[in-house]
Amino acid sequence: MTSIPEYMTEKHRECDDIFTEAESSVSAGNWELAQKQWREFSEELALHLEAEESILFPQFEQATGMTSGPTYVMRGEHEQMRALVADLDKALASEDKTQFLGLSETLMVLMQQHNMKEEMMLYPMTQQSIPDAENLAGVLKAHCEPS
Numbered sequence: 001m002t003s004i005p006e007y008m009t010e011k012h013r014e015c016d017d018i019f020t021e022a023e024s025s026v027s028a029g030n031w032e033l034a035q036k037q038w039r040e041f042s043e044e045l046a047l048h049l050e051a052e053e054s055i056l057f058p059q060f061e062q063a064t065g066m067t068s069g070p071t072y073v074m075r076g077e078h079e080q081m082r083a084l085v086a087d088l089d090k091a092l093a094s095e096d097k098t099q100f101l102g103l104s105e106t107l108m109v110l111m112q113q114h115n116m117k118e119e120m121m122l123y124p125m126t127q128q129s130i131p132d133a134e135n136l137a138g139v140l141k142a143h144c145e146p147s
């Protein structure tokens with residue numbers, strides 16, 4: 001069975017990969033493909049953020065008693081990501097390459113820093129502190145990959 005850090009880190013990589021593909025398509029001016037890849041990325045990201053906010057963070061908060069620390073910061077960064085994704089949606093809709101690539105660079109840096117904090121600290125701490133970590137990995141998977 002996959003652990004929480006393994007599963008969630010794998011999802012970060014999947015998001016990064018499809019994000020990079022969408023960026024390349026925009027660079028190449030292939031708007032139709034970019035739209036498709038961008039939709040895939042934003043859906044995947046939305047599910048990931050939701051899974052953290054509604055399942056993983058509450059478990060972390062309950063197990064550690066830290067309710068206004070790391071998860072507060074992570075939730076704030078999620079809001080920044082969502083705002084950037086909304087701006088990127090607009091840049092894509094108007095086929096504005098310069099605008100898109102400027103914003104996507106900002107989002108990439110934000111995501112890298114954010115994901116690093118989760119992977120190095122929040123995910124391992126959750127894995128260690130909750131009694132039924134294996135089950136939680138399954139619940140996260142069910143949320144992120146609805147069949």
Ligand SMILES: [Fe+2]
Binds near residue numbers: 049074
């Ligand atoms: Fe997150």
Ligand SMILES: [Fe+2]
Binds near residue numbers: 048052115
């Ligand atoms: Fe994450």
